[in-house]
Amino acid sequence: MRASRVLIYSHDTFGLGHLRRSRTIANALAGTGEVEAVIVSGSAVVDRFAFARGVSAVRVPGVTKRPDGSYAGLDPQVPLPETVARRADIVLRTARDFRPDLLIVDKEPTGFHGEMLATLEHLRARDCRVVLGLRDVLDAPELLAPEWERKGSSEAVRSFYDEIWVYGLSRIHRPLAALPVGADFADRTTYTGYLRRAAPPPRPDRAEPGVAAEPFILVTAGGGGDGDGLIDWVISAYEADPGIPLPALVAFGPFLAPESRAAFLARIARIGRNVSAITFDSEIELLMEKASGVVAMGGYNTFCEILSFDKRAVLVPRTTPRREQEIRATAAESLGLARTVLEADGRDPARMAAALRALPDQARPSRANIPDLLGGLDRIAERVRALNAAAPALALGDRA
Incomplete structure (x- = not known):
């Protein structure tokens, strides 16, 4: 039986958080021997990270956040809409070539400036399972709700997503509590626990201070x-x-x-x-x-x-x-x-x-002594197996 194919989208407009979380999940899934994973990332330093066997990365043109909160492409000669179009094209081509069984979208339901919508439509047509992965805390509720409304995130979740995975514990925070999809997706939301990390084998040329x-x-x-x-x-x-x-x-x-x-x-x-x-x-x-x-x-x-x-x-x-x-x-x-x-x-x-x-x-x-505090990776592996086993019942045309 061939390995399950998992595509992970990580928009990576600022910092390292999204890439490092996506890498941790991909490495853990590939380590089970049951998954082949591809990460699509906009990080400028993606090539400086090591990935487990069975994990590869595809880089899209990077963007950065300006001090005023707006965004710009890393190449100042290319207008932002053109950069977004290039990114969207790479993501869609990657999805077509890789033909994933499961798509995990990190944090942004529609992608950066809506760049995931074409890929979501494409994967919807071929019954790929789609999961929104969220860190434990997104933002203060009074700031998060209008942001999701502006981006069309709630509508996208209802249209495209099978499940929501929150990489944390509900007793620490409930990131969807203030959002319209919170009640709709209550039975499809899994609090996984935090993602356990392990120290990697040091590189042979590693030097420390x-x-x-x-x-x-x-x-x-x-x-x-x-x-x-x-x-x-x-x-x-x-x-x-x-x-x-x-x-x-x-x-x-x-x-x-x-x-x-x-x-x-x-x-x-x-x-x-x-x-x-x-x-x-x-x-x-x-x-x-x-x-x-x-x-x-x-x-x-x-x-x-x-x-x-x-x-x-x-x-x-x-x-x-x-x-x-x-x-x-x-x-x-x-x-x-x-x-x-x-x-x-x-x-x-x-x-x-x-x-x-x-x-x-x-x-x-x-x-x-908090139960299940670091059970995230095991819980994610369980959900991947469950979604694969239930694939015929998850035809996207039947979604609410």
């Missing part, structure tokens, strides 16, 4: 495009309190602005050996596994890693333009999974220094 040989705090800003505040606050803490017991390793992220990176490196050089920095590590799980504690913004993937490696963590969530990280971090603190420090209360170096000093004595996330 010297600080990783001793106890240290990993400070990660994810992709780094919006990590200036977190990095500045941590560096300020070490500038104000040179006696913080554990040194920090700051991972800037590949999208931190070059001028910000240069300014931070100059400050780090003045501090001395208590703080060091790297730009990017595609195997950051290896550093996470070694770290004595973690300071992070609280994006979805980093949160999964903190839980998976059972790391004491201080979360410093961003609150604009989305409140996603703040909602997740606040819920995590209430359940005893992490400590949350909000910039809204003032970026006082002494307050961050106190959090860094207390970090080694925090309770680990496992002490919270």
Whole structure:
């Protein structure tokens, strides 16, 4: 029997979150030996990640978010509508060539600027099963509902999707509660639990900074495009309190602005050996596994890693333009999974220094004893098998 074919769409307009989540799911499914997976991604760094056997990636032209919230293609000579048209064409051609049994769409039901609609129509005609995969938190309800209305997301979910998978737990957040499809899809929504991460085998040529040989705090800003505040606050803490017991390793992220990176490196050089920095590590799980504690913004993937490696963590969530990280971090603190420090209360170096000093004595996330917290990948594999087994009963023409 041939392997089931799974196509995963990851729009990737900003940061690394969508690609890393899609890669985790694809690698886990391919690892069962029952699935062949293709990821369609707009990430500019997709070729810097390793994929499991049976997983490949197709890149579409990248786009980026401007400071005012609008988008532009990475190639300034190409108008955005033309970039979207090129992306849509690549996605559709990939779907036609790959002929998937299952399509998993990450977060955006219609794709970036509606670029998935033609592919959804095509796959609907050949009875491919279609699933919308959502991280645990999308945004504050009062912001999410009008966004979905503007994009036609609710209508697309009703027209094209068989199931919704929420990669989290309902006791932490219910992302569809404020949306019109919430009640309609209640019986087709699965809360999978978070996606367990494992440290990959290190590359033969892997080199790590010297600080990783001793106890240290990993400070990660994810992709780094919006990590200036977190990095500045941590560096300020070490500038104000040179006696913080554990040194920090700051991972800037590949999208931190070059001028910000240069300014931070100059400050780090003045501090001395208590703080060091790297730009990017595609195997950051290896550093996470070694770290004595973690300071992070609280994006979805980093949160999964903190839980998976059972790391004491201080979360410093961003609150604009989305409140996603703040909602997740606040819920995590209430359940005893992490400590949350909000910039809204003032970026006082002494307050961050106190959090860094207390970090080694925090309770680990496992002490919270939350059932099914990290069952996401197993649950997803179960749903893929169930959808494949029920394929004849899922004719898209019969959908509500």
